[in-house]
Amino acid sequence: MLISGFVHMNCTTEGWSDVFPPYDDACGFADDDEEETETTYFSNFKQVYTAGYATSLVSLISAVFVFTVFRKFRCTRNYIHINLFFSFILRASAVFIKDVVLFSDENLDHCFMSTPACKSAVAFFQFSILANYFWLLVEGMYLQTLLALTFVFQKKYFWWYILIGWGLPTIIISTWILTRNFYDNRGCWDDTDVAFIWWIIKAPITASLLVNFIIFINVIRILVQKLRSPGVGGNDTSHFNRRLAKSTLLLIPLFGMHYMVFAFLPENTGAEARIFIELGLGSFQGFVVALLYCFLNGEVQAELKKRFWKWQTQSYLSLSKRRRTPFTESSTVTQISVLDKSSPKDQQSSETRALTANNVSTV
Structure with missing residues (x-):
């Protein structure tokens, strides 16, 4: 669609004035310097969130390995943590897949692409975000139940948690895909132009x-009430404040509270700040969660130290066995031959000493 308009130049005593409005504003052309600066900014920022998601991916896979390999950690609490870790793994993987499919070729304008591959990549990305938010919700629900109802058998609720964490995102993304396919099947489905379609995803997340x-x-x-109890040292104000602050900071990444900053604002509000929080800080959230709820956990550290000590001992014994020399073996044979040649009286005394030694060791 063509839009007509006018530009003006004034004839003054000093000659013709500059064109008003400028051609860039009137015709919609971007300033090359500004565009180059913006491209450099997003290119550098892409490196930041790529490093963040890569770090999160490695730490989350390691945390899942620890919780699944060691039998000691197989409980409802850690099963929920594992599913949360998997949702972060999916989110990091989806970001990498979307970047490869949509932005691998700089000559292509992804705004005008419309291929099954790019649509699938965007749909998978949206599903991973939904799953991640809902597993953060499950973690919150589980923690509140654990604190409020001490004697509740949590295992019977586990399948309800699975249904919320994976089932609801599957239903929502299926509805979004069908609606997008029938009502707005343009581009790679990565725009938010049609409001009611975007709110199919936005509303459940919010x-x-x-x-x-x-x-x-x-x-x-609940934590304030528990920390104020006399048995936990509630009379010491400074100790109480430190423990409360520590607990709050630990809960922020687990509940995803940093996303609340832009949750109820329009999409175009504070674009750069939104990108920084959701991609910059969000890319390291998986790493922080894996660190706090696995690698800094006292039980995990104790078990890993025990396994490492056991492995180190076995390695040392195996190495010592391999390092036995022919001289050691020959000296053993010599000792046996000497005992054979000794007198019966000497043999009897040596047997007596051996029996005495055994009795002492038994005591």
């Missing part, structure tokens, strides 16, 4: 964040 925020406040309230 609702999960709102519920998680309420749970977060309630969990902090």
